[in-house]
Amino acid sequence: xxxxxxxxASAMQNGKKPLVLISPLDWGLGHTTRCIPxxxxxxxxxxxxxxxxxxxxxxxxxxxxxxxxxxxxxxYDLKYGKTRWGTVLRIIFQIPKILIRINNEKRWLNIFLKQxxxxxxxSDNRFGLQARSVYSIFITHQLYIKTGLGNIADKFVQWLNxxxxxxxxxxxxxxxKGPQSLAGKLSNPGKLPPLPVQYLGGLSRLxxxxxxxxxxxxxxxxxxxxxxxxxxxNKLLHExxxxxxxxxxxRGLPESKDVIKIGNNITVYNYAPVNLLNxxxxxxxxxxxxxxYTTVMDVLxxxxxxxxxxxxxxxxxxxxxxxxxxxxxxxxxxxxxxxxEAALKAAHQFPYSEQVFSMEDYxxxxxxxxxxxxxx
Numbered sequence: 001x002x003x004x005x006x007x008x009a010s011a012m013q014n015g016k017k018p019l020v021l022i023s024p025l026d027w028g029l030g031h032t033t034r035c036i037p038x039x040x041x042x043x044x045x046x047x048x049x050x051x052x053x054x055x056x057x058x059x060x061x062x063x064x065x066x067x068x069x070x071x072x073x074x075x076y077d078l079k080y081g082k083t084r085w086g087t088v089l090r091i092i093f094q095i096p097k098i099l100i101r102i103n104n105e106k107r108w109l110n111i112f113l114k115q116x117x118x119x120x121x122x123s124d125n126r127f128g129l130q131a132r133s134v135y136s137i138f139i140t141h142q143l144y145i146k147t148g149l150g151n152i153a154d155k156f157v158q159w160l161n162x163x164x165x166x167x168x169x170x171x172x173x174x175x176x177k178g179p180q181s182l183a184g185k186l187s188n189p190g191k192l193p194p195l196p197v198q199y200l201g202g203l204s205r206l207x208x209x210x211x212x213x214x215x216x217x218x219x220x221x222x223x224x225x226x227x228x229x230x231x232x233x234n235k236l237l238h239e240x241x242x243x244x245x246x247x248x249x250x251r252g253l254p255e256s257k258d259v260i261k262i263g264n265n266i267t268v269y270n271y272a273p274v275n276l277l278n279x280x281x282x283x284x285x286x287x288x289x290x291x292x293y294t295t296v297m298d299v300l301x302x303x304x305x306x307x308x309x310x311x312x313x314x315x316x317x318x319x320x321x322x323x324x325x326x327x328x329x330x331x332x333x334x335x336x337x338x339x340x341e342a343a344l345k346a347a348h349q350f351p352y353s354e355q356v357f358s359m360e361d362y363x364x365x366x367x368x369x370x371x372x373x374x375x376x
């Protein structure tokens with residue numbers, strides 16, 4: 001039986017907390033932002049943190065954690081197509097690139113650990129960041145992966161996914177187990193991978209709203225890989241020409257802090273730091289965004305009315321959007337069928353559910369981990 005490694009004796013003696021290496025995937029910024037609550041709690045518990053990421057992720061995280069240590073780790077830098085099937089095909093053709101990057105991660109980690117031993121590795125969807133000698137945790141909400149190519153392909157990819165995840169010591173799932181699930185079958189499949197799986201509940205770095213009066217009629221949050229991010233942005237900007245309400249567009253470009261005014265009623269932020277984004281979401285009557293899972297958790301935590309437009313060809317987002325629509329947690333429309341006027345009219349008539357999601361469970365999981373010394 002494989003022996004689960006404990007934290008190093010030097011890290012735990014005299015009550016000293018462990019040194020943690022944490023690294024999020026760069027497939028959009030959602031993996032990065034959902035790690036922020038986890039990092040905050042680890043810091044709160046006295047852990048020393050090293051963050052491995054690329055320059056774009058660092059630009060976002062360093063504003064949150066200016067005192068933490070960063071090391072450069074190349075991302076996957078995946079590209080999408082201009083159409084739904086173009087994206088599906090480009091992802092398929094980039095599978096060799098993904099496998100190469102996973103192997104590169106593994107080599108990078110072996111070199112890094114010789115120079116800087118750590119006690120815990122937390123990898124958000126980076127399969128190469130696992131070491132037999134170090135307690136390794138894998139974060140994912142996709143225990144079942146939607147490929148967009150049918151059930152046979154989905155089941156085959158799930159089998160491969162479970163084999164990769166099983167190399168870690170523990171899998172953390174940022175969702176709820178059972179009927180309260182936010183990701184449905186993705187995080188609650190019929191069969192779990194063969195390792196301890198812990199559900200963290202929802203993860204959001206945002207703080208609850210208090211007494212906002214909706215001074216913004218429409219907030220648009222853009223994210224995700226190119227060229228689809230820009231394609232959707234251009235479509236929205238074109239349709240905003242005839243919009244008379246007060247609108248704010250956040251472009252999701254963390255390397256630029258420019259603010260642009262369009263007429264008297266539209267403001268465009270290249271990037272919104274977390275406090276500003278929190279305020280904008282709380283102040284908005286309606287939110288239009290991709291159905292990326294981190295955005296889903298942010299919007300549901302703040303109990304806002306949303307219109308999700310999944311990235312064409314990204315089967316996970318398409319599934320999430322349909323699932324949340326069926327649970328009346330969000331209104332959904334495809335990018336191909338999207339019309340700003342029609343979407344807002346439909347959202348006004350949509351029977352949004354008023355469920356409240358507490359997103360504090362992850363703190364207990366982290367505390368239990370540290371108290372157990374890596375034996376869980």
